[in-house]
Amino acid sequence: MDAHTSKGGAGGDSAATARQKDSRGQAPAAPARALQLVLPSTARLPDPIPSAQMTLVEQLTEWARMRIDERVFRAGMRMPSIRQLAQEKGISRFTVVEAYERLVALGYLESRRGSGFYVRERAPAAPAASAASVSHDAAAARKIDVTWLLRSMFHTAEAHKAPGLGFLPNDWLDGELIASALRGLGRQPGNHFLASGTPQGFLPLRQQLRTRLEELEIRAGAEQIVLTSGITQALDLIARLYLQPGDAVLVGDPAWFVMFGRFAAQGAQVIGVPYTGEGPDLEALERIVQARRPRLFVINSVLHNPTGTSLSAAKAFQLLRLAEQYDFLIVEDDIYCDLCPPGHAATRLASLDQLRRVIYLGSFSKTLAANLRVGFVAAHPETAAALTDSKLLAGLATPEINERVLYKVLTEGHYRKHVERVRTRLDRARDDTRRALERLGLRLFPGQHAGMYLWADSGRDSNAITTAGHEEGYLFAPGSLFSPSQMPSGWMRFNVASSGDPDMLRFLAQQLERL
Template sequence: MNTNTSGMATAISHGANGLSRQSATPLAQQLAARYAERIQQRLMLPGSRLPSVRDCARQHGVSPYTVVAAYDQLLAQGLLEARKQRGFFVRETLASTQRASRAGPQPASTAPVDASALIRGMFQADAKRAPGLGTLPAEWLDLPMIQSAMRKVLNEGSASAQLALHYGEPAGDARLREALAARMSDLGIAAAPEQIVSTVGATHALDLLTRSLLQPGDAVLVDAPGWAIEFARLSQAGMRLLPVPRGADGPDLEVMSQLVAQHAPKLYVTVSVLHNPTGNTLSLAKAHQLLKLAESADFQIVEDDTYAFLAPNHAPRLSALDGLRRTIYVSGFSKILTPAWRVGYVAASPARIAALTQLKLLSTLTTSPLLERAVAHCLEKGLLRRHAERVLTRLDAARQRSLRLAEAAGCHSVTPPAGLFGWLDTGMDTEKLAQQMMNENWLIAPGALFSPTRRPGTLMRINYATAQDAHFWKLLEHCRKRGG
């Protein structure tokens, strides 16, 4: 073993793993407390498998006896269950069982009980140690532009200043909706301002649509892989998830047709452009076929275009081809402007917008008129477009560097590199890898998070902007060589 590898092994066993041989607290108790904290913070979900006794002992530089003693403590606390010849798993607690019961009928494909584990991890993470982060790092955002936009709104005159003192318009700020209509026109989507309603981010928009279009027990088509938060949100609302394999050019329409015939779904929720996590974009031919199937089977399509500013305007949008008849368009600004400004929107037919506006009033009253006017300013003056151009230039360089490091570590991309995210094959169980990386304070996004059934595997999603640290890839390579 060379010096660098030996040093890394020592760090893994004794450095950042949080166990101290000098502490008065026994090692087994320290190890049990470490896993108990992760379980209680829901960074390990019910059903997650813990490392085997041998693997855990190797990861933490302790004896197997110490690991057995730690696991016994967790069993006694009711946090784990032992499954014969399979290992130790996080136990389904009474509270989580009650939550699932209140959610209504069980979905055909069980999604994670609590996908908030991923959200909490993202909120707590240092972007410099989070290759699995879901947003751009803060240093990539244009803080002066954000500050200037807010000052501009407050200094435009007494009428604009009053925005800070009153509720906003039910459908959203009029200037924002005008600017959004112009923005959508650039994408080929014809939508009048009256066909747009603002929301508290794109997630709020998706939630309003779920409550407006669906009833508990309804079947919903979803991409597989896809976004874990959307799977959990739909499942907790009592929907039955119908996973459709997502390929390079879009969903597998043969599988979708079979699911449609068997389950008569009401809705298909998809990210058509720069799909999360694969980065793939729907082809024009597949888009036409999908719309024909939706028409014949009479289901609606919710098109989530969250990454619109990172994609070419000419990329095929279902809403452009369909004219917002059977499609509903959702987008927002957290992925390009700032996650702190929770401004999203829905574009749909006038009748649909009227119903969504009413539902919005009942759920949030209105949205922030001050933030919406500031976003409108960034759109009107071309500030956001120029910022996006700078981000794309920087992202191109980051993508090339991240992929070089990944390939050197023995990983490879399973989809053509594009957008913010890479979908990589690591050659090892990424749920196991995620636990090992967490021991070293690195946050990754294992493939199971993007599976409607939490299916384990060797894939993981990386954020090209936050996956450029060579130390991370060296550690991952070391884990691969050890065989997990």
């Protein structure tokens, strides 16, 4: 019988009785130690967050709160009984009672007499709009739960336990590049950093980016380049400029998931285009274009996220022809540009189109630091001017200090060698990861792979693998994250820089055997 029944609950004590004993001091105070997990064969509950600075009650409260926030424990779910959780953790029932009561006070749980504790619905859904006011497609777009995806994607995990990471581990990067740039800036007069910056961004950096684009055979003057706070802000500015509620936006299926929610928030209909080893399926693309008349098509032409493949020259020419024929713009996200090995077969749409119908995006967050939020847009002069106005309205200027740091990094002469070292290391890690995944029976996506990612079919529900991994401290990236439909999938994205841990591979093998 459960801990909230009148007889036999929690070893004969009701929750109320346990609280009374605790308040009279008959239960010993919980020392500040990490909880040791005792798992019966039927239990798969993780340890609370260990910390020498937290009591057992605080640890248990934080553990449950995180699981509820991340929707591992969902609204309406019954929590483990007081007796069960105490036995499994090897702790006092009084500790569990106090933690549950704190969660009730915080609004995470509700207590039901005679039944137990349940996860409380904390964010009721908004009333459904009438069919007359909202189209079916617009309603479907709003179902994309980007917050849940981001929480899952950025769940705290050590790099070696996180094959689903979307960036390189810190020990793959060179913090001294940024530290040296900061020291150099510190020797400059302080009044250089007091102004609000310019709407298009730090001019010397834009001039440096113009030189880099020339190396990619993309001609763009400094006036055609707009600095942004990363690729995410660049996409946001483009969405504000070009999209109205009901407009169609095409993305790859699979593709980078963050933009799905951004476009849906703008009221757009996000439509996936099937992908091949050489780029989008152009026959499918043309059928969709004829039926939906999209405003934009967003694509990684080089080192596509998540497949790690690149657009072939033949597909690139055909894609530009379709864009011209059906009058849509192409947004080319080249965030993985510097990770592309020399000699790798890759075609950039902007180099063929010269920014007439292509809007080109770049960033350095994958090669320098995830928190160095400096990206850029290169576009037709009229488009660049319009995006600058949109940037002013959305948030004035971007932080010029970050832009000055990036400028020094790019001009001090060490960045290219750093990138070469990273590419060489990725090549070795990719070969090792490929062999490990194939030994486990996973099927790799076809095509020539390079960069950070491998896309592999597990033949199982990757959502189930991800949920089990989350409970054991592993971060996986399931295929459902990368599809606008959000449907369950067997595919998974593996970051080759963080997929070599033997324990992680053993855990994955166990899940493949279990499911």
